[in-house]
Amino acid sequence: MRDTIVKKVLPALRMLASRDSVLTLRLDDSEIYSTIQDEEEIRNLPFVQEESTILMVDETIEPSIVLSDLEVKLSMWREERSYYPDYIWIKEIGLIALAPNAAQLDEMLGKEEGDYSISLGRLADKIAIVTGAAMGFGAGIAEMLFQEGANVVIADWNEEEGNKMAQQLNQPATSNRAFFVKVDVSDAESVENMVAATSKHFGGLDLIISNAGVLRAGSLEEMTPETFDFMTDVNYKGYFLCAKYASAVMKLQAKYRKNYFTDIIQINSKSGLKGSNKNFAYAGGKFGGIGLTQSFALELMPYQIKVNSICPGNFFEGPLWSDPEKGLFVQYLKAGKVPGARSIEEVKAFYEEQVPAGRGCRVKDVVRAIMYIIEQEYETGQAVPVTGGQNMLN
Numbered sequence: 001m002r003d004t005i006v007k008k009v010l011p012a013l014r015m016l017a018s019r020d021s022v023l024t025l026r027l028d029d030s031e032i033y034s035t036i037q038d039e040e041e042i043r044n045l046p047f048v049q050e051e052s053t054i055l056m057v058d059e060t061i062e063p064s065i066v067l068s069d070l071e072v073k074l075s076m077w078r079e080e081r082s083y084y085p086d087y088i089w090i091k092e093i094g095l096i097a098l099a100p101n102a103a104q105l106d107e108m109l110g111k112e113e114g115d116y117s118i119s120l121g122r123l124a125d126k127i128a129i130v131t132g133a134a135m136g137f138g139a140g141i142a143e144m145l146f147q148e149g150a151n152v153v154i155a156d157w158n159e160e161e162g163n164k165m166a167q168q169l170n171q172p173a174t175s176n177r178a179f180f181v182k183v184d185v186s187d188a189e190s191v192e193n194m195v196a197a198t199s200k201h202f203g204g205l206d207l208i209i210s211n212a213g214v215l216r217a218g219s220l221e222e223m224t225p226e227t228f229d230f231m232t233d234v235n236y237k238g239y240f241l242c243a244k245y246a247s248a249v250m251k252l253q254a255k256y257r258k259n260y261f262t263d264i265i266q267i268n269s270k271s272g273l274k275g276s277n278k279n280f281a282y283a284g285g286k287f288g289g290i291g292l293t294q295s296f297a298l299e300l301m302p303y304q305i306k307v308n309s310i311c312p313g314n315f316f317e318g319p320l321w322s323d324p325e326k327g328l329f330v331q332y333l334k335a336g337k338v339p340g341a342r343s344i345e346e347v348k349a350f351y352e353e354q355v356p357a358g359r360g361c362r363v364k365d366v367v368r369a370i371m372y373i374i375e376q377e378y379e380t381g382q383a384v385p386v387t388g389g390q391n392m393l394n
């Protein structure tokens, strides 16, 4: 029941309660709420302010009834009082706090003392998931979305680095928040849980960046069926799973708020536009990703969900290329892949020369493309190359 409330009621409630700007909300289902019987007991909680308004829902037969009950109660509420209550208590489920931003939710649920400045960025109070956000492109993207005011879910299978990343983002006292969710994007249940955790913590979902990816290069002779499956599961199936569970929340939001646009963005690669020698398992999955993007875009545009891929060139400054022990520059130097190169700098210079812009792709280049896609309401199903001129569309 609680799971279904999180998946089927919270994103709808977020839109039902919002007026000019869209709210954030959070369900706290801690043990303390299980024994509460009436409004008085909620008012006695130390963090609930005297002037706070509370809506009580005590019919919890099934989620669709909870939702229709909420719809009726909220419209009556609006006629009599302010346009949304500060809290909604749902019997046997927990306490939901509603506010314009996530820092206020923390305060209202007794998690943090409020001392923050309101985010004024281009993504202020939007809710975003970035998969593979513990390092590389994903970490950089998460950081820049956070700087633009978005609430960001750092979703990764690397728990240690992912948690560090979320903590690092939360340090500046802004009104948006980040939190870490452990996920394996190739596992359906894990992705479904990631999306549910986002709805429970922030109330819904406006943007998912399907970024987590793996690369194991190899010729037909070298590539084992197991490695091929592993890469396909993360790079190709992982994107399908992200789109499947994210779009369910986005569709629900679209049902309750007209013309509310949301985005599914896949971080693809220039290898999704052009074959890659002895790297077919990667290129094949990325080509397939563009097929998914075009097909999802057709299916989801009626719900104002835009679906696009971004195809970056090589991120030379990231760990995949520059890790001093296992980065591709070191590997290529040792393997003598670049004829005559005697140092990492010479290997790097060889690859930079192949880019008309004379340098590798940076996080900022990718984020500019992300911002273009989000702010554009008339673009879907595209694969946007960000390659410094190395790959051009036909």
Ligand SMILES: NC(=O)c1ccc[n+]([C@@H]2O[C@H](COP(=O)([O-])OP(=O)(O)OC[C@H]3O[C@@H](n4cnc5c(N)ncnc54)[C@H](O)[C@@H]3O)[C@@H](O)[C@H]2O)c1
Pocket (backbone or CB within 6 Å): 131, 132, 133, 134, 135, 136, 137, 138, 155, 156, 157, 158, 183, 184, 185, 186, 210, 211, 212, 213, 214, 234, 238, 267, 268, 269, 270, 311, 312, 313, 314, 315, 316, 318, 319, 320, 321
């Ligand atoms: N690095 C490049 O040059 C480059 C160029 C073009 C496109 N890309 C694409 O950008 C994306 C990110 O690449 P990167 O180079 O930053 O990679 P990276 O290896 O630096 O980081 C990838 C992150 O994804 C996480 N991850 C991997 N598999 C996962 C799974 N199954 N579930 C959850 N998390 C998982 C890792 O823990 C890591 O934090 C990938 O989709 C990649 O194909 C990279």
